[in-house]
Amino acid sequence: xxxxxxxxxxxxxxxxxxxxxxxxxxxxxxxxxxxxxxxxxxxxxxxxxxxxxxxxxxxxxxxxxxxxxxxxxxxxxxxxxxxxxxxxxxxxxxxxxxxxxxxxxxxxxxxxxxxxxxxxxx
Amino acid sequence: xxxxxxxxxxxxxxxxxxxxxxxxxxxxxxxxxxxxxxxxxxxxxxxxxxxxxxxxxxxxxxxxxxxxxxxxxxxxxxxxxxxxxxxxxxxxxxxxxxxxxxxxxxxxxxxxxxxxxxxxxxxxxxxxxxxxxxxxxxxxxxxxxxxxxxxxxxxxxxxxxxxxxxxxxxxxxxxxxxxxxxxxxxxxxxxxxxxxxxxxxxxxxxxxxxxxxxxxxxxxxxxxxxxxxxxxxxxxxxxxxxxxxxxxxxxxxxxxxxxxxxxxxxxxxxxxxxxxxxxxxxxxxxxxxxxxxxxxxxxxxxxxxxxxxxxxxxxxxxxxxxxxxxxxxxxxxxxxxxxxxxxxxxxxxxxxxxxxxxxxxxxxxxxxxxxxxxxxxxxxxxxxxxxxxxxxxxxxxxxxxxxxxxxxxxxxxxxxxxxxxxxxxxxxxxxxxxxxxxxxxxxxxxxxxxxxxxxxxxxxxxxxxxxxxxxxxxxxxxxxxxxxxxxxxxxxxxxxxxxxxxxxxxxxxxxxxxxxxxxxxxxxxxxxxxxxxxxxxxxxxxxxxxxxxxxxxxxxxxxxxxxxxxxxxxxxxxxxxxxxxxxxxxxxxxxxxxxxxxxxxxxxxxxxxxxxxxxxxxxxxxxxxxxxxxxxxxxxxxxxxxxxxxxxxxxxxxxxxxx
Numbered sequence: 001x002x003x004x005x006x007x008x009x010x011x012x013x014x015x016x017x018x019x020x021x022x023x024x025x026x027x028x029x030x031x032x033x034x035x036x037x038x039x040x041x042x043x044x045x046x047x048x049x050x051x052x053x054x055x056x057x058x059x060x061x062x063x064x065x066x067x068x069x070x071x072x073x074x075x076x077x078x079x080x081x082x083x084x085x086x087x088x089x090x091x092x093x094x095x096x097x098x099x100x101x102x103x104x105x106x107x108x109x110x111x112x113x114x115x116x117x118x119x120x121x122x
Numbered sequence: 123x124x125x126x127x128x129x130x131x132x133x134x135x136x137x138x139x140x141x142x143x144x145x146x147x148x149x150x151x152x153x154x155x156x157x158x159x160x161x162x163x164x165x166x167x168x169x170x171x172x173x174x175x176x177x178x179x180x181x182x183x184x185x186x187x188x189x190x191x192x193x194x195x196x197x198x199x200x201x202x203x204x205x206x207x208x209x210x211x212x213x214x215x216x217x218x219x220x221x222x223x224x225x226x227x228x229x230x231x232x233x234x235x236x237x238x239x240x241x242x243x244x245x246x247x248x249x250x251x252x253x254x255x256x257x258x259x260x261x262x263x264x265x266x267x268x269x270x271x272x273x274x275x276x277x278x279x280x281x282x283x284x285x286x287x288x289x290x291x292x293x294x295x296x297x298x299x300x301x302x303x304x305x306x307x308x309x310x311x312x313x314x315x316x317x318x319x320x321x322x323x324x325x326x327x328x329x330x331x332x333x334x335x336x337x338x339x340x341x342x343x344x345x346x347x348x349x350x351x352x353x354x355x356x357x358x359x360x361x362x363x364x365x366x367x368x369x370x371x372x373x374x375x376x377x378x379x380x381x382x383x384x385x386x387x388x389x390x391x392x393x394x395x396x397x398x399x400x401x402x403x404x405x406x407x408x409x410x411x412x413x414x415x416x417x418x419x420x421x422x423x424x425x426x427x428x429x430x431x432x433x434x435x436x437x438x439x440x441x442x443x444x445x446x447x448x449x450x451x452x453x454x455x456x457x458x459x460x461x462x463x464x465x466x467x468x469x470x471x472x473x474x475x476x477x478x479x480x481x482x483x484x485x486x487x488x489x490x491x492x493x494x495x496x497x498x499x500x501x502x503x504x505x506x507x508x509x510x511x512x513x514x515x516x517x518x519x520x521x522x523x524x525x526x527x528x529x530x531x532x533x534x535x536x537x538x539x540x541x542x543x544x545x546x547x548x549x550x551x552x553x554x555x556x557x558x559x560x561x562x563x564x565x566x567x568x569x570x571x572x573x574x575x576x577x578x579x580x581x582x583x584x585x586x587x588x589x590x591x592x593x594x595x596x597x598x599x600x601x602x603x604x605x606x607x608x609x610x611x612x613x614x615x616x617x618x619x620x621x622x623x624x625x626x627x628x629x630x631x632x633x634x635x636x637x638x639x640x641x642x643x644x645x646x647x648x649x650x651x652x653x654x655x656x657x658x659x660x661x662x663x664x665x666x667x668x669x670x671x672x673x674x675x676x677x678x679x680x681x682x683x684x685x686x687x688x689x690x691x692x693x694x695x696x697x698x699x700x701x702x703x704x705x706x707x708x709x710x711x712x713x714x715x716x717x718x719x720x721x722x723x724x725x726x727x728x729x730x731x732x733x734x735x736x737x738x739x740x741x742x743x744x745x746x747x748x749x750x751x752x753x754x755x756x757x758x759x760x761x762x763x764x765x766x767x768x769x770x771x772x773x774x775x776x777x778x779x780x781x
């Protein structure tokens with residue numbers, strides 16, 4: 001069965017791009033969220049295999065949302081979506097329990113490589 | 123020391139020194155942050171030195187280290203025992219141990235630290251209520267080479283549990299955009315699986331992405347099987363597991379592993395690095411520079427060749443130049459050292475200074491892993507220490523005074539290093555009382571160093587630099603008195619001699635910031651200095667074949683030429699002043715000559731006085747000076763005097779062409 005993914009980003013553009021990449025890689029995007037609060041709610045509701053998480057978002061940052069999700073399920077797989085220059089934020093997210101990260105601008109192959117590794121599919 | 127142990131002396135000195143340096147650093151850190159990991163690490167260092175010294179048969183060192191270990195152990199159990207006096211005592215013990223290791227290295231007797239040992243023993247007894255345990259020192263049979271230097275005398279027997287210790291080598295892919303984060307992720311994952319030791323590069327370097335060739339090595343103590351560690355790493359993109367080897371089962375006591383682990387990593391390191399004498403590095407750099415020049419000359423000669431062989435010749439020269447440039451670059455990079463090699467001793471210096479003045483100061487160092495040319499490191503070491511002393515002595519206020527202005531009793535000094543393309547900025551900043559620009563201007567005016575008009579136009583930042591003029595100081599304690607002017611003067615000169623810039627920013631009541639803006643690399647040449655017509659000139663020492671003082675009566679003359687007898691031959695004599703077209707009065711009697719190589723063989727250059735040798739930083743000739751034949755560069759001597767560096771063959775060539 002295809003792995004189920006929750007995509008979190010405040011930009012529709014980014015969400016669509018990630019969705020396309022995942023679909024091309026045989027993953028199923030089961031939900032989307034546009035801020036940290038929504039992300040935590042959707043996570044609880046959908047229990048996805050993987051969540052991709054933007055860092056800078058309104059209401060609740062990706063780092064806080066990650067912390068909450070890990071509190072909910074310490075085996076949750078959260079992959080941070082970061083830009084160059086956000087290194088220290090990503091490290092903070094890793095401290096908070098994030099499993100891995102991908103770097104914008106996204107290259108389809110790189111994203112899928114990270115995701116498959118983190119899901120133990122490779 | 124038993125005779126058979128002598129072959130371990132080198133590694134003993136190296137490792138014990140490393141442990142003691144680390145211990146010293148950690149002791150200073152301990153006062154600010156008594157974290158478990160820090161105390162554990164200190165314990166391991168003391169324990170390792172004890173074990174090694176005992177194995178080497180150095181009884182006094184072993185006992186000193188044992189007492190250190192005892193006290194750290196007591197602190198580990200009860201942090202309330204920790205205070206400034208205890209840290210003073212531990213630092214004194216560390217220093218004494220360091221002195222003993224140095225003495226061992228130089229094969230001399232170290233002073234017996236009886237008084238210190240008495241205090242240490244007294245402290246242990248006072249804290250525990252009983253006398254410390256005796257220290258076992260090896261007197262006879264040395265361990266065989268395959269064994270670690272020493273089984274710790276008091277390791278609990280058979281105390282191993284089911285944990286395993288693994289040596290792990292990883293590589294972050296070169297294509298990785300954020301190697302720092304990648305490495306941090308791996309680190310975190312492995313942390314979750316167990317305890318990490320011997321991490322290289324250290325975590326701060328990992329986080330900031332400074333990972334030479336992407337290679338990371340560490341040891342992991344974990345209950346997880348190999349397969350689990352493997353899959354842990356395999357599940358991370360852009361990271362390759364290079365090797366995974368079991369080290370040996372771990373014991374319960376954290377210290378008991380250390381000797382073997384330390385010597386293992388040291389031997390791993392030894393495969394990848396060798397120590398090179400710095401003189402040899404200087405020689406490499408100088409000759410690589412000469413090669414660059416020589417290959418450039420060949421290109422010039424090629425222009426005079428017939429067309430049919432010129433193409434081939436030029437191809438050869440192209441290839442040669444490429445190789446030489448690459449070699450020059452590599453030699454340059456081999457001379458790079460991290461600034462940490464200088465700043466590592468600063469926390470201790472700050473602590474000691476602050477305690478002496480009854481002040482409380484935190485020193486925060488960032489970016490010390492930035493690498494600089496050895497010559498720059500050598501030259502900024504003292505100036506930086508001087509600035510640091512300045513901040514503690516004069517910048518930071520007494521705790522009471524600080525509280526009066528609502529600053530908090532502890533002063534703070536930040537030492538930051540930032541690297542841009544080919545320059546590096548070292549910033550030293552305190553949050554003390556700052557400097558008073560108006561006062562500095564007033565004093566400079568009073569002493570006749572600047573005019574009133576100049577003072578009026580001067581910006582504050584320019585005014586602070588007045589403190590660099592010899593002899594300036596403001597008496598009110600705003601910049602304070604003794605030596606400050608003279609010292610800053612020396613700092614500014616040292617920075618400028620390296621081709622750098624020195625700046626001071628300050629805000630009254632808020633603090634002062636010193637900025638040293640430096641080049642990353644320099645070319646260093648060793649010069650023979652000579653005086654000619656009241657000017658000083660330098661000749662690269664590699665070009666000087668000899669020097670002699672000869673009476674004019676000993677010279678031979680034939681027609682319009684003069685010759686100097688030298689090693690069974692006669693060398694043509696040239697007046698250096700005449701070659702340089704400088705006016706000179708005829709002299710008689712004894713005078714010095716420099717023997718050097720011209721295009722057509724050895725020549726003797728008559729000069730007014732030989733001034734000896736000096737190592738200087740070579741600077742290229744700024745336009746239009748490069749058009750003057752026979753000059754290869756300029757430099758500034760330690761005294762601040764600018765000099766020309768001569769290219770004698772070109773000078774002679776020019777002279778012959780002219781005549």
